[in-house]
Amino acid sequence: MKTLEDLLSRRIYLGVTGLSRAGKTVFVTSLLHNLLRADPTTEESPLRGFDPFDEGRLVGAVLRHDANATVPEFPYRKAVDALTGESPQWPEPTRGISRIRADIRFKRAEGLGANAAAQFGMTEATLQLEIVDYPGEWLVDLPMLGQDFDSWSSTMVAQAQRGSRAELAREWLAFVSARAPGADHDEEWAEQAAALYTDYLHACNEARLRYLQPGRFLHPADLKGASVLRFCPLPNLGAKAPPGSLHAAFRGKFQDYQNKVVRAFFRKHFAGLDRQIVLVDTLTALNDGQEAFDDMSEALANILESFRHGKNSLLGWLMGRRISRVLFAATKADHVIRGDRLHLENLTRRMLHVLDEKNTIKTAADIDVASLASVRATRDTRRTDNGREILLGRRPGDIEDTPLEPGAIPLDFPPDWGALNYRYWDFQPLPDPGWRHGGFPTLRMPEIMNFLIGEDLR
Ligand SMILES: Nc1nc2c(ncn2[C@@H]2O[C@H](COP(=O)(O)OP(=O)(O)OP(=O)(O)O)[C@@H](O)[C@H]2O)c(=O)[nH]1
Ligand SMILES: [Mg+2]
Structure with missing residues (x-):
């Protein structure tokens, strides 16, 4: 009242x-x-x-x-x-x-x-x-x-190959490079890729780097374990993302992250x-x-x-x-x-x-x-x-x-x-x-x- x-x-x-x-x-x-x-x-x-x-x-x-x-x-x-x-x-x-x-x-x-x-x-x-x-x-x-997911991916992959990040990103990059983005989506693989990418972000954070996306991977708060966090940037993306592919699935999750997490947060509090x-x-x-x-x-x-x-x-x-x-x-x-x-x-x-x-x-x-x-x-x-x-x-x-x-x-x-x-x-x-x-x-x-x-x- x-x-x-x-x-x-x-x-x-x-x-x-x-x-x-x-x-x-x-x-x-x-x-x-x-x-x-x-x-x-x-x-x-x-x-x-x-x-x-x-x-x-x-x-x-x-x-x-x-x-x-x-x-x-x-x-x-x-x-x-x-x-x-x-x-x-x-x-x-x-x-x-x-x-x-x-x-x-x-x-x-x-x-x-x-x-x-x-x-x-x-x-x-x-x-x-x-x-x-x-x-x-x-x-x-x-x-x-x-x-969009494709341009974000290429920015993030390029960033991960620069300076001291290259060493910190090695394991994650090797993992995601081993599977073509056009291959079938597999939730277990996605979980592993996201976990390795999160490790990489934490290592960057330790090294005092600040340009780390997505921020919820570092501090998920109420999103801990949520499927919307099961993606990461992908290297070597082609122009097409066939339905059911890794590329298409990650693009979808990225859009969910944009709308349901980032936009929702800023709309509510900013x-x-x-x-x-x-x-x-x-x-x-x-x-x-x-x-x-x-x-x-x-x-x-x-x-x-x-x-x-x-x-x-x-x-x-x-x-x-x-x-x-x-x-x-x-x-x-x-x-x-x-x-x-x-x-x-x-x-x-x-x-x-x-x-x-x-x-x-x-x-x-x-x-x-x-x-x-x-x-x-x-x-x-x-x-x-x-x-x-x-x-x-x-x-x-x-x-x-x-x-x-x-x-x-x-x-x-x-x-x-x-x-x-x-x-x-x-x-x-x-x-x-x-x-x-x-x-x-x-x-x-x-x-x-x-x-x-x-x-x-x-
Ligand atoms: N000497 C001094 N140190 C400060 C001052 N403000 C912040 N610090 C230092 O900066 C650190 C971070 O400050 P916080 O206010 O926790 O920073 P934050 O922006 O809330 O950080 P996050 O919660 O991680 O986003 C503190 O633990 C202090 O070491 C200040 O006015 N004087
Ligand atoms: Mg604080």
Whole structure:
């Protein structure tokens, strides 16, 4: 049942998008936690810089556990417990879909509307903020919607023959090459082929590659064991797919996967998004080297291409023509020294500019790029000998804050790999009792919140 309050409230649906390990779950946890723990009386609040908070108009926020009865709720409590426990840890990787809604109570800003509202005694209002979290692997399926089985197959087979993938794909490729695509379909063979292909995707994932399709093969969630996952790309496809052949059967499964899995997922959870934040993990990709970096860039480029708006676009029906604001955030910015955070932002901006070849994104919405740390795990300091900026943080096993030099962020895209000296340390969240009650320290989170929901809280 909708209450009157529900009817009068504004609802904003925020999409938090990003490849696997980009920082989605940490972002959602920090955003919610800092809103829920907002305390206007403390000087040190992590929300300082968030306009409604600074203006004293943020009344408070609550989670609404009754908002999505049929979708698992985002494990907010579990994530906060992990981050603020005795030995703090990052939350676990996401294995399925979840949603959550927070109702944010605020006082209206001065202005015409506010004066009218005040006449009816409505000086306060509620913003319903709805957020969805899902495994980043599933995002990579989006570009599959624009392909048919034959072209997808040849792209995937070519990809599997490149670089370090060739070795990882050997067993699967040998297996599927041994049977002509025109041969009769055989479900047992299909199961084996899909299993070998899944092993190959897992091996790529271990090798830090990100352009891995289909994403459900890595994290099937409720589709574990389902027959729709019993296919894979096939080499040497002829022009014809005789009825009853392997080729025809796999093509059918591919179409089922497109419609019943990918399209259904994006329709259910992405249609109607009002705002979108795309998290980009530029730093670990840099650390993982050229092949991983190029692989991430290629995945992102193809995803961006699918975001295209407009009538004839692949996803016009989906990425609601409503999305008016998209923020690209380079995450984990606490992994670079203060003087380099702007460079991280610039490198990410340049990368997106190069990837967004057709200006899909640029012409579609109000775009911004920022560097972000959702939960800051380092502190800035300087070396005592030469005064150079360094970080204080804890790697796994460190029992005290340790001075570490991450090296420099390259200024160019693509980076000059020969000259790169950036190093990503595996910083753990700090044991700070203040985090549980006062919120998480961040970098740029208040500004990012201004961009995403500031206007809606006026
Ligand atoms: N230092 C630091 N590390 C972060 C931050 N955000 C994320 N990380 C690191 O990145 C890892 C992945 O973050 P998640 O939020 O789980 O990433 P995700 O996008 O939800 O990943 P999937 O669920 O696998 O799709 C974490 O385990 C941390 O190691 C941050 O703000 N600061
Ligand atoms: Mg996650």
